[in-house]
Amino acid sequence: MSSLHTTVKAMVFDTFGSVVDWRGSIVRDLTRWGNENGFQADWTVFAEQWRSMYQPSMEACRSGKREFTVLDVLHRESLDVLIEQYGLSKMTEAQREHVNKVWHRLDGWPDSVGGLTRLKSKYIIAPLSNGNISLLTDIAKYTGLPWDLNLSTEVFRCYKPQPESYLGVCHALRLDPSEVMMCAAHNNDLLAAKNCGLKTAFWPRPTEYGPTQTDNLVATEAWDVVAKDIRDLASQMGV
Amino acid sequence: MSSLHTTVKAMVFDTFGSVVDWRGSIVRDLTRWGNENGFQADWTVFAEQWRSMYQPSMEACRSGKREFTVLDVLHRESLDVLIEQYGLSKMTEAQREHVNKVWHRLDGWPDSVGGLTRLKSKYIIAPLSNGNISLLTDIAKYTGLPWDLNLSTEVFRCYKPQPESYLGVCHALRLDPSEVMMCAAHNNDLLAAKNCGLKTAFWPRPTEYGPTQTDNLVATEAWDVVAKDIRDLASQMGV
Numbered sequence: 369m370s371s372l373h374t375t376v377k378a379m380v381f382d383t384f385g386s387v388v389d390w391r392g393s394i395v396r397d398l399t400r401w402g403n404e405n406g407f408q409a410d411w412t413v414f415a416e417q418w419r420s421m422y423q424p425s426m427e428a429c430r431s432g433k434r435e436f437t438v439l440d441v442l443h444r445e446s447l448d449v450l451i452e453q454y455g456l457s458k459m460t461e462a463q464r465e466h467v468n469k470v471w472h473r474l475d476g477w478p479d480s481v482g483g484l485t486r487l488k489s490k491y492i493i494a495p496l497s498n499g500n501i502s503l504l505t506d507i508a509k510y511t512g513l514p515w516d517l518n519l520s521t522e523v524f525r526c527y528k529p530q531p532e533s534y535l536g537v538c539h540a541l542r543l544d545p546s547e548v549m550m551c552a553a554h555n556n557d558l559l560a561a562k563n564c565g566l567k568t569a570f571w572p573r574p575t576e577y578g579p580t581q582t583d584n585l586v587a588t589e590a591w592d593v594v595a596k597d598i599r600d601l602a603s604q605m606g607v
Numbered sequence: 608m609s610s611l612h613t614t615v616k617a618m619v620f621d622t623f624g625s626v627v628d629w630r631g632s633i634v635r636d637l638t639r640w641g642n643e644n645g646f647q648a649d650w651t652v653f654a655e656q657w658r659s660m661y662q663p664s665m666e667a668c669r670s671g672k673r674e675f676t677v678l679d680v681l682h683r684e685s686l687d688v689l690i691e692q693y694g695l696s697k698m699t700e701a702q703r704e705h706v707n708k709v710w711h712r713l714d715g716w717p718d719s720v721g722g723l724t725r726l727k728s729k730y731i732i733a734p735l736s737n738g739n740i741s742l743l744t745d746i747a748k749y750t751g752l753p754w755d756l757n758l759s760t761e762v763f764r765c766y767k768p769q770p771e772s773y774l775g776v777c778h779a780l781r782l783d784p785s786e787v788m789m790c791a792a793h794n795n796d797l798l799a800a801k802n803c804g805l806k807t808a809f810w811p812r813p814t815e816y817g818p819t820q821t822d823n824l825v826a827t828e829a830w831d832v833v834a835k836d837i838r839d840l841a842s843q844m845g846v
């Protein structure tokens with residue numbers, strides 16, 4: 369482990385699910401907002417359905433079927449579909465924008481701010497997320513994530529797991545891939561990063577998708593670090 | 608003034624000279640390093656000459672004569688020329704890289720960290736600098752600048768005062784130009800930003816180029832805010 373402490377210069381983090389609790393945050397936010405504004409729905413199912421449209425919407429960009437489009441716009445397109453499905457079409461434009469921006473108001477998991485603050489004392493830390501620049505900026509301010517810089521895949525005009533995102537971050541930081549560690553609660557993200565030569569760190573978020581989650585409960589490969597959470601990752605990285 | 612407090616959502620800062628003291632920092636750093644490593648030069652003149660090569664080197668990229676090249680590389684090309692001029696050619700490759708990275712080790716002016724910290728409580732704050740991503744990241748960590756995100760012109764693959772840099776930052780933040788304030792100690796930077804529709808704030812750095820500086824001692828236009836320094840800017844922006 370100790371050689372990792374000197375080799376790794378930057379640690380980049382998947383954000384949705386790994387650092388912030390999108391599902392719990394959205395359910396809390398929209399339940400309160402719905403009650404105050406007269407919109408009723410099963411917001412848990414609503415949040416999960418919204419998230420299930422995430423990969424297909426990005427896939428259109430990844431495959432070249434449409435040009436690169438930021439996540440705020442993809443989220444809004446999916447939201448408009450859901451609003452029809454849920455019979456919520458009396459929602460005004462301003463209300464739709466407010467609801468769409470719930471993705472800018474996500475809470476960190478309890479260990480995120482503390483763990484990242486420790487890691488920042490020794491390493492460059494940044495999100496490497498498919499969230500767009502504005503979205504990641506707002507989340508960081510909202511929940512207090514102490515990033516050194518903001519490495520949205522928007523900078524590289526692609527979406528993870530496209531190699532350009534992992535290699536783009538190394539290029540921007542002027543580091544060799546072996547000096548950059550991809551950190552995530554998702555094995556597939558880490559595999560794509562590893563294939564680009566990055567170091568990898570995993571910790572599980574067993575309730576990211578709720579109590580019946582079956583994926584990503586454990587590390588499926590021998591990642592460079594397997595931790596309990598971001599606090600434990602900080603300890604294993606020597607800070 | 609109070610309408611500015613509600614209109615402006617993000618404040619972006621020129622960095623070299625406006626937020627950090629490149630000249631004083633380089634002189635201090637290279638004087639110490641030169642003494643320790645047996646290299647003698649008038650480091651004040653050396654620093655000023657190095658900086659004088661900055662605009663011409665970027666102009667080659669702006670004019671399209673060469674493709675976009677990050678500032679670290681431009682700095683290194685200029686440094687190699689200076690090393691010959693100063694008869695310092697026994698400098699090893701590792702020493703040249705260390706000296707080139709002096710631009711990553713710049714101190715803030717005394718009011719910078721305090722003023723920015725206050726502004727961050729209400730506004731999104733970021734550098735909008737011709738320094739590359741890695742350089743700006745290192746400066747922020749070195750001197751403790753509390754940026755929300757890192758908006759190097761490298762993201763937009765251009766150099767200020769090209770309009771793509773000012774408009775690029777508004778686009779990335781999903782804000783109208785009127786909601787973004789360009790903040791600098793250089794009137795020409797502000798003029799280019801104003802021509803793109805951004806708000807503007809000026810404060811002087813009367814010794815950026817040393818005690819005989821004649822440029823940028825005062826505001827040459829009626830910028831939205833004219834302040835004494837970044838602390839005073841924070842006061843005028845209501846924080």
